[in-house]
Amino acid sequence: MAELDSDRHAELVIDTAVDAAGTRIVTVSGELDISNAPSLEATVVSITAERPERLVFDLSGLRFMDSAGIAVLIGAAAKANVVQLRDPSPIVRRVIELTGLSSVLHIES
Amino acid sequence: MSSPAGVAATASGEDGARRPGEAQQAVAARPALGSLRRWRPSRAAALALATGLVITAALSLTTLALYDRNESRLLGLRVRELGLVLTAVIPSIQTPLASAAELADTTGGSPEKFRAFMAPYVGPGRAFASASLWPLPSAHPAPTAVVGATPALASLPQQAGQFFDRASRTPLLAVTGVFGSASPHLGFAFRAPGAKRGFAAYAEAPLPAGRRTPVTSGAAFSDLDFALYLGHSRSPANLLATSVRRLPLKGRQASQKVPFGDSALTLVVTPHGSLSGRFFANVPWIIAAVGVLFALAAALMTDRLARRRLQAEQLAGVLDRVATENREMYTEQRSIAQTLQHALLPDVLPEFPGLQVSALYVPATSGIDVGGDWYDVVAAGDQRVLLVIGDVSGHGLRAATTMASLRHATLAYVAQDPRPGTVLSRLSDFVNSGVHDYVATVLCALVEVDAHRLTVASAGHIAPLLLNGDDGAFVEFDADVPIGVTRELQYRESTVSVPPNATLVAFTDGLVERRGEVLDVGLARLRDAAAGQRLVLDHLLAKLAADLASEDHNDDTAIVGIRWQN
Secondary structure, X not given: OHHHHOOOOOOEEXXXXXXXXXXXXXXXXXXXXXXXXXXXXXXXXXXXXXXXXXXEEEOOOEEEEOHHHHHHHHHHHHHOOEEEEEOOOHHHHHXXXXXXXXXXXXXXX | OHHHHHHHHHHHHHHHHHHHHHHHHHHHHHHHHXXXXXXXXXXXHHHHHHHHHHHHHHHHHHHHXXXXXXXXXXXXXXXXXXXXXXXXXXXXXXXXXXXXXXXXXXXXXXXXXXXXXXXXXXXXXXXXXXXXXXEEOOOXXXXXXXXXXXXXXXXXXXXXXXXXXXXXXXXXXXXXXXXXXXXXXXXXXXXXXXXXXXXXXXXXXXXXXXXXXXXXXXXXXXXXXXEEXXXXXXXXXXXXXXXXXXXXXXXXXEEEEEEXXXXXXXXXXXXXXXXXXXXXXXXXXXXXHHHHHHHHHHHHHHHHHHHHHHHHHHHHHHHHHHHHHHHHHHHHHHXXXXXHHXXXXXXXXXXXXXXXXXXXXXXXXXXXXXXXXXXXXXXXXXXXXXXXXXXXXXXXXXXXXXXXXXXXXXXXXXXXXXXXXXXXXXXXXXXXXXXXXXXXXXXXXXXXXXXXXXXXXXXXXXXXXXXXXXXXXXXXXXXXXXXXXXXXXXXXXXXEEOOOOOEEEEEOHHHOOOOOOOHHHHHHHHHHHHOOOOOOHHHHHHHHHHHHOOOOOOOOEEEEEEEEOO
């Protein structure tokens, strides 16, 4: 049973909004990993279908992100001209830096 | 490795295919079993019923015993009261006769005086039916004066002789039943004590017809039936009066003896109904009825609870079986996944002069998916060896096949030009030219064995650790973006010189990545665990995997070690 239990999905909350300038903002809170990355991916796919100029991920509430989460962000970067990460935690920020993604995923500070 | 796992997978596969069918049959069979059982009370219910009935019986019996004791006590009180009433009657018989006997002694047996004295006591509605004066002693006693009816005793000379003989010897009132004559009477005689010759005053009171005195309802003792006997025994011959048709009395009884002259009266009573009242008589039965109802209700309730529990247990059993089957299937799939993973990775790493090479693949502790981690160590000519390690995002068959195609593409590019930056650029072109939807981090490290040099390029991959004696440091370079993110990118190379006998440890992020932790912490943990170890390369990798893999890591991990032998 322990093996089955550890397969449970990590807690993740996804919220989408449009700010005054018309920029799409996706707020991601909780923990983003292989277990729930597909749900964020679905959100991103529906938003990038409109080919937005700019896409902002608000990561201030995100405590953890693994490579599956990064892959989703990279996927978004491939479809939107500018992808910005707002307030990523040091953990997330360091992952972006170490994987050489700062040039693709711009960190807002 | 692959063949035992394959056998195991096949064996458990057949097992798994058969089991679900069984489970369905079991589930389908269960309701029918339940309906059959519905008519049988559960053991717990039977126990509850039995307990309830036992308690009810005990309560009822106790109440009944209490009621019984109370009835007997009340009856005892009643018969004593009746005895007192009878005792109070005795002086009204004895006093006139004692006075008459004294009067006869002092008047020499004057019949006139006797008649005059006794007249008020004799007649219908009065104490006696007849009074007479008898001179004593006499062999054939006969009355000298009679008031009222002729004494019945006079017609029974033998009984009269014995009776007056007894009367002359006792200082008490002598009492006898005159039952031999046509109408039965009760006879009383008194003779003044002392004088040798003298007179006995004798009186008779009639007994009721058939000795039956119906109890008048509403009278003081109307709740009792009685039988009154002369003497100490309950012999029917000595019956004076009774309120019932048929003797002996039946049911609860109490008796009382009342001294009556030289004899006694034995009074036996029995109650008509309940002395303490109809309600109290019914209390034991009320308790029994209510108790039985409660016991039945408790049994029904227990039965329902027991049945629900049984159903819950059966359900739990089914769920447990399903869980076991799932677990088995999961283990089996996991084993398939691992078999596939191993099939995609190099079986044996080639040997290179002047280098020790070792690699380790640690599957995730959970999850059935195949990971996308891979590694290769290949000869690159001129005393050079290229180490490739990579991690395709995601899990599952897609990640595994992507990994396989990347791995083989890399090998092809290495054969053309082993420079790390070139390999990664071509790989990036390869990935972005097709309709691929994944990213991968890849590290290429070109090892120059004799020159003790290392040239590294990274597509988003974590830097490898370089161990030199007690020192450990991550190779410093600027990481470029992972493969699959953008196209037409030049991957930068960094070259460092390597001290003799140094060890290079390249790995995928599963080894250092922990939830809720900055990556640098995991990197430092790895460095501290590896630095200063004097282990054979194989053992070093095994130790790192064992020490750093957290219990719940759900990412695969690949570790590759290269050690210079001089």
